[in-house]
Amino acid sequence: MEFKDKVVLITGAAGGIGLAAAKKYAEQGAKLSLVDLSQESLEKAAGEIDAEKLLxxxxxxxxxxxxNYVRQTKERFGRIDVFINNAGINGDFKNIVDQTVENLDKVFSVNVVGAFLGLKHVLKVMIDQKSGSVVNTASNGGLLGAPGMSLYVASKHALLGINKSAALEVADYGIRVNAVAPSGVDTAMMRSIETNAAKGHEEEARKGFEASVPMNRYAxxxxxADLMLFLSSDRASFITGSYYRIDGGQGATSV
Structure with missing residues (x-):
């Protein structure tokens, strides 16, 4: 019960990585504050999680x-020990010459502005208590390029820059800030990416994405979520300002 009575705040908690993380922290005895755009989806997804929780x-x-979500979490639980800064979208995939400013604004508003705002207000709480751990959900798209995915890729590059800067700003307060950088993950977001990449030929797209991973599958x-738990735990007490690839060996194929 490594996280017994620890307060864990997770955005994008209604599905995918966020929901998987919520379940694992609950198994470790954590108290949960779960945030998502849709209250209804969140209540449905989190209904079976056995933990003291705020939705x-x-x-x-x-x-x-x-x-408001930071304030309500603090009022309910008194503190925030772990922040999983996870909410994100992939946006519409198009080559740069066909992209729109509207799509750029949409992707950056969630993946960059949303992540920045979460850090801005959660770190205030952690600075006051002089402790805490943040895990940002980045992507191997923050380390590589990908045709048609320039906006998503740029947003995740930006997030990794914020991750490093935030870690330096709060290191003196005993707060750690790290990021995970997954390759494709078998979630609803990946279904959207497959459709974006090859509408009507999603199965072929999936096979192609999986073939690009040395382990020949999605995560x-x-x-x-297991990596998030490690990075936010006391076992990672001297790790901050870092990002961790979790990509089935995909990163080993590049310089």
């Missing part, structure tokens, strides 16, 4: 709603 619908791109959400 909060919020748009992570709006500062007043971010302030599971639970595998990503």
């Amino acid at each position: 909060l619908g919020a748009d992570v791109t709006k500062e007043e709603e971010v302030e 599971t959400a639970e595998e990503i």
Whole structure:
């Protein structure tokens, strides 16, 4: 029960990696504050999680709603020990010459602005208590390029830059900030990516994505959540400002 009575705040908690992480922290005895855009989806997804929990619908791109989810978490539990800064979208895939400013704004508002706002307000709580651990959900797209995915890739590069800067800003307060950088994960987001890449030929797209991974498969959400638990635990007490690839060996194929 490594996280017994620890307070864990997770955004994007209604599915995929966020929900998998919530279940694993609950198994470790944590108290959960779970945030997602849809309160209804969140209540449905989290219904079977056996833990003391607070469920909060919020748009992570709006500062007043971010302030509210942080405030309600602090009022309910008194502190925030772990922040899984996980909410994100992939947006529409198009080559740069065909992309729109509207899609750029949409992707960056969630993946960059939303992550930034979460850090801004959660770190205030952690600075006051002089402790805490943050895990940002980045992507191997934050380390590589990908045709048609320039906006998503750029947003995850930006998030890794914020991750490093945040870690340096709060190191003196005993707060650690790290990121996970997965390759494809077998979640609803990956289904959307497959459709974006080859609408009507999703199975072929999946086979192609999996073939690009030396282990010839997607990661599971639970595998990503396990890394999050490690990075937010006392076993990672001297790790901060880092990102960790979890990509089935994909990163080993590049320089």
